[in-house]
Amino acid sequence: MANQILLLATFLAMTCSLVVAFEPAPLQDFCVADATSSVTRVNGLPCLDSKLATAEHFFFSGLHIPGNTSNPVGGKVTPVNVAQIPGLNTLGISLARIDYAPMGVIPPHTHPRATEILTVLKGKLNVGFVTSNPENKLISKVLKKGDVFVFPVGLVHYQQNLGSGTAISLSSLSSQNPGVNTIANVVFGSNPAISEDVLAKSFQVEQSVIRYLQAKF
């Protein structure tokens, strides 16, 4: 089951394997990402010769296809960022389709480099984000079809399908590479693990509880 969570995290991450927010403005019409392995690595991605750019570089197909939600959390992310559309490089925006099994969730996570704006295409979702210290105020709402909600950059947020059927949402993120830190995986499933001492003191529980939580990831 931990593997499945890992898979989900991988999906979340693949969707967003890069990350940006309020990134540097483009300095030419566009800078289609160059996937050639021999080019120099830079902040963001290097550019293809603009003369070689075609419509295919700005295109993605298949966002109407449901994702497979057969995993422990019952949520599946289909990313459309610079990894899928090389023409998004330097342009500061991306998408993700999210499918939810009944009662499925997208666990608490942050995007270090993007605000997210989510639109419900189908179903009924419970969504929320928590403000930073010291208030840690939860701002949440139940959404139905046609509703839109905003998760400000860097704040912890989650989504949950409240309906008995599947649900679908479409998210936009203010980065071509928004990044994802899924809290459960980062804290209890890092490689190698964060020491039990640190986690036990941080969560104020016995180390055995920490080991129990770590075993899940």
Add this chain to the structure above:
Amino acid sequence: MANQILLLATFLAMTCSLVVAFEPAPLQDFCVADATSSVTRVNGLPCLDSKLATAEHFFFSGLHIPGNTSNPVGGKVTPVNVAQIPGLNTLGISLARIDYAPMGVIPPHTHPRATEILTVLKGKLNVGFVTSNPENKLISKVLKKGDVFVFPVGLVHYQQNLGSGTAISLSSLSSQNPGVNTIANVVFGSNPAISEDVLAKSFQVEQSVIRYLQAKF
């Protein structure tokens, strides 16, 4: 009819009456736009006291409702930007739903402050953008349901419904206030009008042709 175009332009503009791209990063968790008339005007919008922020400030309802495309161009934009969701202030992203009558178009326009990423929810669209001088290369594609396409910031682009039924797309823009310059309206429908001399020479036609075009807007 020109009035109807004006209406469309107004819709486009209301959706995007402000405009931003790669705007300054937020300097706090969020800065919900304060609509009080007495506050000082600033680059962007001033902030509400964060203690007063609620889920309603990050929420919009009704994006599943079709727009009315009964206008000369057969296209209708339903904007969801900082004017509709005050919580988007400083966060650099917004949305717009677009409805298309059969053969309806969204005329050539630019967003001075945003890249646009468009997803087709229904129907078949012809979309394209033109690169800057001197190439002025048209990069276009026919899209169907589930297809995604990118219009880089500042470049002229358009959309057209190629199907016999209505079409729907959902666009994300990399600004809470992306702005719209609809070419036909800006050039032939400004208030007051650009002089016929300038336009005749620019488009290399007789002034009577310019007057004919101006009469439409």
Add this chain to the structure above:
Amino acid sequence: MANQILLLATFLAMTCSLVVAFEPAPLQDFCVADATSSVTRVNGLPCLDSKLATAEHFFFSGLHIPGNTSNPVGGKVTPVNVAQIPGLNTLGISLARIDYAPMGVIPPHTHPRATEILTVLKGKLNVGFVTSNPENKLISKVLKKGDVFVFPVGLVHYQQNLGSGTAISLSSLSSQNPGVNTIANVVFGSNPAISEDVLAKSFQVEQSVIRYLQAKF
């Protein structure tokens, strides 16, 4: 004649073949553009070894030489941007000299990445810019020698020589690569052409009028 417009557009574009505005700040004293073909392409331009930088890299000569205005619009742009001065790379500024034949114009255009500030060195110019939707307000003024005017980033603007003699202006742009979208060329002269259907509906005229306009470019 269309070829001549194309030439003008080419001049405009060569002046501004790259484009930037509010670009990323320099991360060293300077980053002289490296024109070597084998280096990796990046957002903006890669840098020459700073030890090789000389005064010549920050220098341009000949801005006192009149441009040849023998073209259909009677305006000629002499650009001085990062293509002419490699030392401008990353520094966010450039220049252009503009010569005007009697009644010559610089047709309506946008700079996607720069604000322009224009100084009249000789003659009498009618200049203006149009605000975005929905107002599309024309803000214009007649300028004489020693007058200065500002065209905000991304807005459509134009210049026209009102005098019976030649005129000269010097423009500064807030980018080392400001970019130019000349409206007439982009809309009616793109390669390939935007479909007549789209343009006819957008400008609310018969397709024959569109074909007439396209034939000019």
Add this chain to the structure above:
Amino acid sequence: MANQILLLATFLAMTCSLVVAFEPAPLQDFCVADATSSVTRVNGLPCLDSKLATAEHFFFSGLHIPGNTSNPVGGKVTPVNVAQIPGLNTLGISLARIDYAPMGVIPPHTHPRATEILTVLKGKLNVGFVTSNPENKLISKVLKKGDVFVFPVGLVHYQQNLGSGTAISLSSLSSQNPGVNTIANVVFGSNPAISEDVLAKSFQVEQSVIRYLQAKF
């Protein structure tokens, strides 16, 4: 005990009650934060009349005084950001002194708007950060006096005193208002609480375990 954690979170938060990273550049010599309640709220903070600025606005005293680590986690943060030094407004940097009791920790947290660079002034610390999905790689190191370590912006990180005596570190943050999301408090101690359903599914445990964890905060 939860109250004490809350206190710690409050300290962390007071140090960083605002937050920024790569914020907009200053547009004048300085913009000392104006604490007057009647001024308009803006992204960041409004400015005092520059004529009233004195050395006191750029000054803080007492960073040599040990913080009180008598709290459940055994760590205490003394912040020096724009809330303590109004002259830091718009300048993009701040400090924090951190004291550690023997085996004390600063629990896993993120700064949404700042990279942190930490210097050990006394003692021996175990520090680390975790990369984003899907790798979730822990990059950690044991530090002694005079050692320096970097926590990149937005990533989860922690510190732990490994020695038998007290320890001290001095951190710099790339924002005048870096912000803090302490994971344990945000996820298990938000107000109101995130639903047990969501957390149970996210951490793959029984709801009773979630209630146990929530009871600590």
Add this chain to the structure above:
Amino acid sequence: MANQILLLATFLAMTCSLVVAFEPAPLQDFCVADATSSVTRVNGLPCLDSKLATAEHFFFSGLHIPGNTSNPVGGKVTPVNVAQIPGLNTLGISLARIDYAPMGVIPPHTHPRATEILTVLKGKLNVGFVTSNPENKLISKVLKKGDVFVFPVGLVHYQQNLGSGTAISLSSLSSQNPGVNTIANVVFGSNPAISEDVLAKSFQVEQSVIRYLQAKF
């Protein structure tokens, strides 16, 4: 004579009493600076109601008028920045005309927030800038009419009229408020003075030499 230097410095400063470079992008078409004293002070300047904006807000007249160079250094700056053209607010660019008496100089100075690009309109100038530590390389050139030279942001630079007649240059700066630190005035003419001890050690001379230099400013 020191008063005259002060006057020159004042002119330099008035031209550039604010300062910016790579400032935040505009978040609307424009933000004409509001000079009303009661508005809240912000990073940059607050905005006038955009409905009140007219062509006059984007306009300056008189840049063809020679400045009075009767001062100790024989150089006079006529600034055209946001203090003269309120419409430049948020747009990141400004101008300055500089007049030079025979052998007149603009003393070594920095613009903390702008790159400068200078065009010689008349005469023959010796110009140069010095790179940062440790090279401190002087990059200089003799310019004649029609020549252009670049001074990268933040570096010390100067200009000198080498001809027997007057000279004129027009500079563009990459900020609406570039700022000026004239070295001689800042170091030897600050108010109050920097202590003689500090300056004597810094310049490796007797305190009497420092007093002699300070007496000039």
Add this chain to the structure above:
Amino acid sequence: MANQILLLATFLAMTCSLVVAFEPAPLQDFCVADATSSVTRVNGLPCLDSKLATAEHFFFSGLHIPGNTSNPVGGKVTPVNVAQIPGLNTLGISLARIDYAPMGVIPPHTHPRATEILTVLKGKLNVGFVTSNPENKLISKVLKKGDVFVFPVGLVHYQQNLGSGTAISLSSLSSQNPGVNTIANVVFGSNPAISEDVLAKSFQVEQSVIRYLQAKF
């Protein structure tokens, strides 16, 4: 002695051989600087393959070791920026330890790309900065252990040990490559020298005084 000053300037510069402030945000978790000579030079530094990143790339050791202040000014800077910690690349922050002999100074200088926040670890310092033209106001203060002071980006500032023993301070700078222009070295010690004519007129003294000052560097 000039050589020793040069050495100091070299130390200052090595600490800060690159320079940045409010630099572009990172577009991935981190971009460890790649020191391989064959990679393309870019604004900032290219990145190492992120899979090769280890804790050593984010680490520096030895900041507790006193610097050698046996030089003419009696001040020594130990830099910790992207040249020492490659993991700081793109992250916008750095450190420097400064040691002061009795009465030692850090001469007036600017950081073109960083604000500095200084903490006194030992001793008693006189510090100050000067505002830009035309005020040139000195804002200074005597600091003791535990005191913190801010030097805003781009402004001339200095430090002086007022005590009879050695002093130590730790500075943070808002750039991974802040840069240093030491005024005395830049103005009187550039290579080649700025012409005596320019300097004599700028400082309003005889050329013999200029030659005397130049001989020190």
